[in-house]
Amino acid sequence: NAGVMQNPRHLVRRRGQEARLRCSPMKGHSHVYWYRQLPEEGLKFMVYLQKENIIDESGMPKERFSAEFPKEGPSILRIQQVVRGDSAAYFCASSPPGHEEEFFGPGTRLTVL
């Protein structure tokens, strides 16, 4: 059973470009969470999604950030017009229905030049 998959693993963008981060949950998992981690800091919750629904986006910046989890395909975290402060590791986690334990993907390291 493959784990949570994220791609790309490393992403370099220039200021003002768009970043698209993809996450495929574990098989049988319908809940997806996105987190951001700055160096030497803990994980910060961004958004929680189920298939085709955003359930809780209270941790997501109001501007430039969006997330989706379509019926088919991976979950996408989209950052428009990136700035240097967006440089961080972005982790996706998934859990099966009825369970709270989250299983993390390897992360995407975003660097904004």
Add this chain to the structure above:
Amino acid sequence: QKEVEQNSGPLSVPEGAIASLNCTYSDRGSQSFFWYRQYSGKSPELIMFIYSNGDKEDGRFTAQLNKASQYVSLLIRDSQPSDSATYLCAVRQAGGFKTIFGAGTRLFVKA
């Protein structure tokens, strides 16, 4: 006050000793508690979860929860150098979907 607080460490213990990692949380409505291990440059890995007051043991790991004191801990027995990592405490409210993580405690196990 931070929602989930951990001593940043580093905590240094000799090989074979017991490592004790502590965490306090501010929301009395918290219902679920998790410990994750994160190696440098890697993603968090779930070690333990606990929902009820008391102790829960899994191999060399024991999670302890005291809801009255809003305190959760992780004990690692017979610590090994491979246990050297950052340990993240995480808390979720009852019926909630948002998991709040502490900043982590860095553990060093000296051979």
